[in-house]
Amino acid sequence: MIAFVFPGQGSQTLGMGKEILEKYPEYEKYLDIASESISVDLKGIIFGDDEQLLTLTENTQPSLLTISYIMYLYAIEKLNIVPDVVAGHSLGEWTALAGAGVLSFEDAVKLVRLRGKYMSEACPPGVGGMGAIIGLDIEKINEVLKEFENINVANHNSPEQIVISGDKKEVQKALEVMKEKGAKKVVELNVSGPFHSKLVAPAQEKMADELAKIEFKTPKYKVIQNYSAEVEEDPEKIKENLIKQITGTVRWVESIKKMKEIGVEKVYEVGPGKVLTGLVKRIDKTLQPQSILKVK
Structure with missing residues (x-):
């Protein structure tokens, strides 16, 4: 069994995804779709030179989701590597759910933009x-x-x-x-807010209202969620865990152990950077974690 893991905030870098987009420019359309859906020039932010602009939570989240989603499509369409299991670290869980068909790519982009905005607003700077x-x-x-x-x-x-x-x-x-x-x-x-703590509870309430408007579908892969560290199949349960995840703990160690328990033998990090590759190695080296960008 193969698992894909998707990174969260902190893995973003200026120019991320460039190596794939230069080779396969057809994927640029997803940057256009994402930018249009939230009325923000994500291409300009990602391939610009203003790192602070990219680091703003409401920009980081849709940017990272979009590039990670493009890498997911690259993995399945160009490398013919298809996961049996998906999971994401914090924000990355949204990319995992978009890949698993639980919600559309456009909805995921819109919602993580709001998630970033609400999280930034939830707690005054410096508190x-x-x-x-x-x-x-x-x-x-x-x-x-x-x-x-x-x-x-x-x-x-x-x-x-x-x-x-x-x-x-x-x-x-x-x-x-x-x-x-x-x-x-x-x-x-050095962070912009106390993520995954009760101080961002106002963001949780606002996201619950937003998610009530969206229909979630049954995932096409096994999904292991941060909040429960369990395989979740019920769309309403997935939604509930996604809301609780805003103030809850990202149970990454337990999530990776759950992968091993259900038969995963190989883990690919699908997104920029190699943060999760390093973490998975420290949890269980036998899962042979590797960035999808290193696959030839």
Whole structure:
């Protein structure tokens, strides 16, 4: 069995997707469709020279989804590699669902643009923060977080790397405690908001209203979702998990273990960068993770 994994925010770079679009210019139409659907020149943003413009959450999310979706089409149409299982990291879950036919590409682009906008608006600048903890196990981290009311685990990325999110001052204090408890390294992240924490709950409510207008279909591949770390087939359950994911933990370690459990033997990262390839290697090397861009 083959799995495709789609990256989330942080994997974006200026010029991403260029190698595929130069070789197969027919895929440029998806950039045009995406740009038209949200009235934003994504091509200009991705292939421009203003990194800050690309890094704005409401631009990053549709840009990254579009390029990752183009790479998904390239994988199945040009490389003849078709997944049995799909999953995405945070924003990447939307790309996975578009690829699995749960919702249309256009709807996915429109919704992630709104998702980015709502997430940016949910918490005033400077109030929220995120921090990465390297080399401290999840049990010890959860023990420390019991002392902090407004922080939770945002991403369980690998056994060695866990990200916390919430009130900025509490995150800073918690990182100091984590260091005292034996973490190899702690890093306060340069992010625009406290993603995957209860501080972005207003975005969750607004996205629930938006998703109520969209009909989800049964996926054509097995979908493993961040919120449940389980294979989900019911369109309404998928929708519900997608909403809960905004404030919930990205259970990436459990999601990759679930892939192994159901028989996945090979994982391809479908999107720019190699963040997920590195994470999957740290979770289970036997899954031979590889960027789809490295396939000849």
